Amino acid sequence: MSAGPNMPVAEPSLPEPLDSDAALTRLARAGDRAAWGALAARHYEPIFRWLWRVSGRHEVAEDLAQDAFLRAATRMELFHDGTHFRAWLFRIAHNLWANHCRSSARRRAGGLEEAAEVPDAGLAAIDPVQQLGDREEIDVLKERLQAVPREWREALLLRAEGELSFRDIAEVQGITEETARWRVFKARKELAAMASAEVTRDGEKIT
Amino acid sequence: MSEYRFDEDEDLAFDRQVRAQMAPGDPAARLARLLGQMSESRVEIVRPSGVTNPAKRAHNRKRASIKLSMASALLAASLLLAAGVGLGRVRVGGSGNSAAINPATTVQGATSTSDILEISLAKARQSVTDRAEMLARSGQVQALAGLEAVYISVAIQIVEEASAEVPSALRQEALVRLADSFERDDSRFSRLAAETGPACQTSLVRLAAEARRLGALARQRST
Numbered sequence: 394m395s396a397g398p399n400m401p402v403a404e405p406s407l408p409e410p411l412d413s414d415a416a417l418t419r420l421a422r423a424g425d426r427a428a429w430g431a432l433a434a435r436h437y438e439p440i441f442r443w444l445w446r447v448s449g450r451h452e453v454a455e456d457l458a459q460d461a462f463l464r465a466a467t468r469m470e471l472f473h474d475g476t477h478f479r480a481w482l483f484r485i486a487h488n489l490w491a492n493h494c495r496s497s498a499r500r501r502a503g504g505l506e507e508a509a510e511v512p513d514a515g516l517a518a519i520d521p522v523q524q525l526g527d528r529e530e531i532d533v534l535k536e537r538l539q540a541v542p543r544e545w546r547e548a549l550l551l552r553a554e555g556e557l558s559f560r561d562i563a564e565v566q567g568i569t570e571e572t573a574r575w576r577v578f579k580a581r582k583e584l585a586a587m588a589s590a591e592v593t594r595d596g597e598k599i600t
Numbered sequence: 601m602s603e604y605r606f607d608e609d610e611d612l613a614f615d616r617q618v619r620a621q622m623a624p625g626d627p628a629a630r631l632a633r634l635l636g637q638m639s640e641s642r643v644e645i646v647r648p649s650g651v652t653n654p655a656k657r658a659h660n661r662k663r664a665s666i667k668l669s670m671a672s673a674l675l676a677a678s679l680l681l682a683a684g685v686g687l688g689r690v691r692v693g694g695s696g697n698s699a700a701i702n703p704a705t706t707v708q709g710a711t712s713t714s715d716i717l718e719i720s721l722a723k724a725r726q727s728v729t730d731r732a733e734m735l736a737r738s739g740q741v742q743a744l745a746g747l748e749a750v751y752i753s754v755a756i757q758i759v760e761e762a763s764a765e766v767p768s769a770l771r772q773e774a775l776v777r778l779a780d781s782f783e784r785d786d787s788r789f790s791r792l793a794a795e796t797g798p799a800c801q802t803s804l805v806r807l808a809a810e811a812r813r814l815g816a817l818a819r820q821r822s823t
Binding site for chain 1: 611614615618619621622623624625627630631633634635637638746749
């Protein structure tokens with residue numbers, strides 16, 4: 394049987410790996426919790442890390458990352474086959490983060506959130522030996538990132554933590570691909586300028 | 601064409617450096633908390649009508665010699681692969697034949713399309729413990745914590761699936777073999793915890809405790 398003039402012709406392709414996101418998302422959409430487990434094992438930590446970097450607070454990051462996965466699990470019918478699953482998850486996480494920022498701003502305006510805004514104490518949960526090695530480096534980067542405009546910071550971290558393409562970053566942030574490139578570029582430039590300033594001030598490179 | 605100039609090598613180096621930094625908290629515990637949340641009954645995962653046929657799935661599951669669903673086997677495979685553990689072999693074929701195979705050595709599951717997924721889980725479990733030893737001895741704490749989540753998820757899955765099988769001599773033998781395997785893992789993780797530095801001890805002690813618990817569970821269910 395031949396395809397009609399308007400029918401897409403299927404191209405021969407290699408078999409899809411069983412553990413590919415595409416295979417797992419199809420199972421997940423059919424309600425398979427085990428497939429969700431596999432997807433979570435693969436994508437949860439990058440989502441958490443991105444939220445931790447942008448929020449600077451690990452409790453907030455874990456709450457939002459959980460919400461993102463639970464929301465994705467209950468809305469799988471909205472995910473389109475053939476698109477990038479991790480980017481879709483990041484888009485959900487990004488929306489939740491944006492909502493969180495808006496509601497935090499409202500609460501701050503009403504003087505309601507002061508008690509909740511405490512510095513991130515999450516590293517206390519890390520093994521002390523590692524903590525010694527990582528704490529200073531993390532603090533330096535955290536401080537510098539917080540000085541970068543929020544949208545640039547988010548874009549850079551989508552690239553660095555999420556390993557997303559500029560096209561996916563554009564999708565997540567609802568901007569053009571060129572703007573995504575520009576934001577990541579500006580964020581990197583800002584961070585480089587801060588590092589140079591530290592070198593100039595102290596006479597040696599800090600990180 | 602972008603007007604922005606990038607030093608790609610430098611950018612990639614920065615990105616790698618960012619990802620290499622330790623995030624707060626325990627990744628394994630964090631993943632376990634998420635999976636716990638997702639398995640709560642109040643979270644109703646969407647199953648659109650017509651996408652799957654529960655009766656057909658049940659029929660196919662019944663046909664499989666060992667009641668390990670394709671999805672469960674896939675989960676095990678995915679988790680192991682995500683942890684960088686090579687599987688002994690993963691084969692997908694078009695044949696609908698299935699033979700009685702001991703789940704402690706090999707597990708088969710039949711999908712709705714009668715494909716057979718064959719995974720050497722025993723070898724994979726062995727690979728996980730080998731990798732845990734390598735990570736512990738080289739002090740790679742974060743990677744070990746990730747492996748901990750994988751081991752626990754896969755191990756409990758194997759025990760639960762084997763336990764769910766209809767009582768038979770095969771089921772009993774499988775559970776006894778699983779119990780033996782987990783007891784060996786317990787000894788190995790405990791020994792490693794004693795031999796390696798304090799950085800990895802927490803994970804190794806937890807792994808040993810989990811292996812011990814699952815060994816006892818498999819032993820109990822085998823009787």
